[in-house]
Amino acid sequence: xxxxxxxxxxxxxxxxxxxxxxxxxxxxxxxxxxxxxxxxxxxxxxxxxxxxxxxxxxxxxxxxxxxxxxxxxxxxxxxxxxxxxxxxxxxxxxxxxxxxxxxxxxxxxxxxxxxxxxxxxxxxxxxxxxxxxxxxxxxxxxxxxxxxxxxxxxxxxxxxxxxxxxxxxxxxxxxxxxxxxxxxxxxxxxxxxxxxxxxxxxxxxxxxxxxxxxxxxxxx
Amino acid sequence: xxxxxxxxxxxxxxxxxxxxxxxxxxxxxxxxxxxxxxxxxxxxxxxxxx
Numbered sequence: 001x002x003x004x005x006x007x008x009x010x011x012x013x014x015x016x017x018x019x020x021x022x023x024x025x026x027x028x029x030x031x032x033x034x035x036x037x038x039x040x041x042x043x044x045x046x047x048x049x050x051x052x053x054x055x056x057x058x059x060x061x062x063x064x065x066x067x068x069x070x071x072x073x074x075x076x077x078x079x080x081x082x083x084x085x086x087x088x089x090x091x092x093x094x095x096x097x098x099x100x101x102x103x104x105x106x107x108x109x110x111x112x113x114x115x116x117x118x119x120x121x122x123x124x125x126x127x128x129x130x131x132x133x134x135x136x137x138x139x140x141x142x143x144x145x146x147x148x149x150x151x152x153x154x155x156x157x158x159x160x161x162x163x164x165x166x167x168x169x170x171x172x173x174x175x176x177x178x179x180x181x182x183x184x185x186x187x188x189x190x191x192x193x194x195x196x197x198x199x200x201x202x203x204x205x206x207x208x209x210x211x212x213x214x215x216x217x218x219x220x
Numbered sequence: 221x222x223x224x225x226x227x228x229x230x231x232x233x234x235x236x237x238x239x240x241x242x243x244x245x246x247x248x249x250x251x252x253x254x255x256x257x258x259x260x261x262x263x264x265x266x267x268x269x270x
Contacts, residue, residue: 046241104267157229161236165224168239172247179251183258 006203015204017218019113019196027071028197034064035129035174042171058143061136068133083113086123089215090116112215118193124177132170135163 006014020028041057075081094116096108114122141154155163185194192206202210207218225237 043244046244101266104265157235161238164238165236172239172243175244175247176251176254179248180254183255187262 006201016201017204017207018200019193019202020200022200023074024071025197025200027067027074030067031064031071031129034060034067035178038064038132039171039174039178043175054143058136058140058145061133061140064129065133065137068129084119084122086116086119090119110210110212110215112212121177121181124173125181128170128173128177131166132174135167135170138163139167 006016008014037060038057041053041060045051045053075084089112093109093111097116100108111118138155141148141151144150152160184190185197192202192210196202207213207216221242222240223243225240226234227237229235
C-alpha cells in the first residue's frame with residue numbers, strides 16, 4: 001500500500017499511500033470523457049450547434065455502459081462495496097460537519113478513505129448514471145446499428161414516455177453534478193484528491209493530516 | 221415554463237416525449253448557484269484552515 005515514488009527537495013523520498021489503483025483511475029477518466037461527450041452530443045444540438053450527433057452519442061453510450069458494467073463487477077467481486085457504503089459513522093460525521101458549519105468552528109473529525117460528501121457524490125452518480133445507462137440501452141431500439149434494425153414498438157408509447165423522461169432527468173441532473181464535481185475537484189483544499197485520481201497516490205503526510213488512519217488503515 | 225415535451229400520435233392523443241429543454245437552464249443554474257454559494261461561504265464565512 002505504501003510506496004516511495006515522489007522525492008522531497010532534500011532528495012529523500014516522500015512516502016506515499018496508494019489511493020486509487022490504475023484500473024480504477026482509467027475507469028474514472030473513461031467514464032468522465034464518456035459523460036462529457038454524451039452531454040455535449042445531447043445538449044449542443046439543442047443549443048443550436050448542429051452536427052450529426054446520434055452516432056457519436058449511442059457509440060459513446062455503449063462505451064460508458066461497458067465501463068460501468070466493468071466497474072460494477074470489479075467493485076462487487078474484487079473490492080469491498082462497504083468502502084462506498086454510507087454507514088452510521090458517516091451520518092455522524094455529516095451531522096458533526098453540519099453543526100460545525102452552523103457554529104462556524106473547524107471541521108470536527110477526519111474521514112476515512114472517503115468523506116461523507118465523497119460517498120454521497122458517488123451515490124448520486126451511481127443512481128443517475130445507471131438510470132441514464134438503462135434508459136439509454138432501451139433507446140438503442142430506435143437507432144439503426146450494424147447489429148439490429150430500429151424497433152419503435154419494443155415498448156408502448158406510454159412506456160417510451162417514461163423512459164424518455166427518466167433519460168432526460170438523468171442527463172439534466174448530470175449537468176448540475178458535473179459542474180459541482182469539477183468545481184470541488186479544482187478547489188485548492190481538494191487538489192490532493194484530484195492528484196490521487198490522476199497519479200494514484202497521496203503523500204503519507206497528507207494521509208495523516210486529512211484522513212483518519214483508524215478508519216482507513218493502509219499499513220495492515 | 222413547460223415541464224414536459226409532448227407530441228400527438230396518429231389518433232391525436234398526447235404522447236410524452238421527455239422533459240422540456242427549458243429545464244436545461246434550471247439544472248445549469250442550480251450547478252452555478254451551488255458553486256457561487258459554496259465559494260462565497262468558503263471565502264467569507266468558513267473558518268480558515270491552516
